[in-house]
Amino acid sequence: MSPLGRLLVGSQFAFNTGFFAVLPYLAEHLSGTLGLGGWLVGLVLGLRTFSQQGLFVVGGALTDRFGPRPVVLAGCALRVAGFLWLAVAGSVWTVTGAVLLVGFAAALFSPAVESEAAREAVRHEAATGVPRTRLLARFSAGGQAGALIGPVLGVLLLRGGFGAACVAGAAVFTLVLAGHWRLMPRREAGPAPAEGARSPSPPVRELLGDRRFLALALAYSSYLLAYNQLYLALPAELERATGSQAALGWLFALSSVLVVGAQLPLERWAAARLSWGASIRTGLLLIATSFAVAGALRPVGGLWPSLAFVVLLTFGQMLVVPATRAWLPDLVDERRLGLCTGALSSLSGAVVLAGGAPAGALVEAGGAWPWAVLAAVPLVGLALVPHRPAGAAAGGAGVAAGGSGAVSAPALPPPPATPPPPAGGSVPGGAPGR
DSSP: OOHHHHHHHHHHHHHHHHHHTTGGGHHHIIIIISOOOHHHHHHHHHHHHIIIIITHHHHHHHHHHHOHHHHHHHHHHHHHHHHHHHHHOOSHHHHHHHHHHHHHHHHHHHHHHHHHHHHHHHHHHHHHOOOHHHHHHHHHHHHHHHHHHHHHHHHHHGGGOHHHHHHHHHHHHHHHHHHHHHHSOOOOOOOOOOTTOOOOOOHHHHHHTOHHHHHHHHHHHHHHHHHGGGTTHHHHHHHHHHSSOTTHHHHHHHHHHHHHHHHHHHHHHHHHHOOHHHHHHHHHHHHHHHHHHHHHHGGGOTTHHHHHHHHHHHHHHHHHHHHHHHHHHHHSOGGGHHHHHHHHHHHHHHHHHHHHHHHHHHHHHOSSHHHHHHHHHHHHHHHHOOOOOTTOOSSTTSOOTTSOOOTTOOOOOOOOOOOOOOTTOOOOOOOOOO
């Protein structure tokens, strides 16, 4: 893995560690320490999600305009400021402002890092022949490792109070900022357009007119809506089967452990046998199966339905996410990669928002049939996955009928040399939180 690849994977791990050390305990802080009502807690948490997921498209567009480095640095700086503000916020308005700042910071950081990871994966594939999904699988595993360690770290930090956890989170993001300041290369400006050349279409209009991208985005949205049932259907099933949600944390931990331990072996298997489209379809089929199996096992009782649901859903996720990120640079104009990366997340967030209430009503209805209905969601996505363009290599990931390679990797310019540390020295270190 290249030095830039290691930086991106390491920063994803650190960013998620700092995020999950604080945000899982925000609701309890708002309702307990600050005494906010339930509706107000829900509103604050919803605003955080909107300021993050809904504005990913803004971060992606800024990345295309200014390059990933300044956008990543701005995102880290805003996250540090947001966490420090959250540590001392004591009213509804100050907490809301801090939470919006924390969310917008991720809306800058994540699309910039994800699009740069995709570019670096393509460059590495072209230079070495290693499938680009390898780096993107490590990127996903790094994020899940942070999601696994972060809550444990948060429990230890909360002994000093919620403010102490926020300050520690800010320290982690300061390290991320220092690492990217020192190690992330500056992207050189592209060549000026030739005199008299026709100006390109406006980015948003171009994006909305790209049917293959929209099809992939909707297929990915079906995955995310199904994955969101870890937070909706799974707790309800545990409550029904066991009378409590005590096992919920352990099942979340199991999902993270599976990604950390199995993501790379599964990627190697998929890269040797499946195109990117086939990987996404197989993953969505596994996710649909997770709902069907969980519904079929409900008469058995106990933890078996929930356990089967989590395991199958997680393996489906491990196939869908790296393949989607690997395919995106080939589906869209490289100059719009940041915008499309951000739009992928924003559109998916909108679908999850729109589908949340109907899914909640299904879960509340009880019985096994809602699980069968929810299984149809990833099946719809499976039907939307675009097919490879005419004349492309047999495998979407540079996979030639049964093997892996770099056949279809587009030629991206190599990254510029890493700049020297700024005058006066900079603190070495490394260090998205969702």
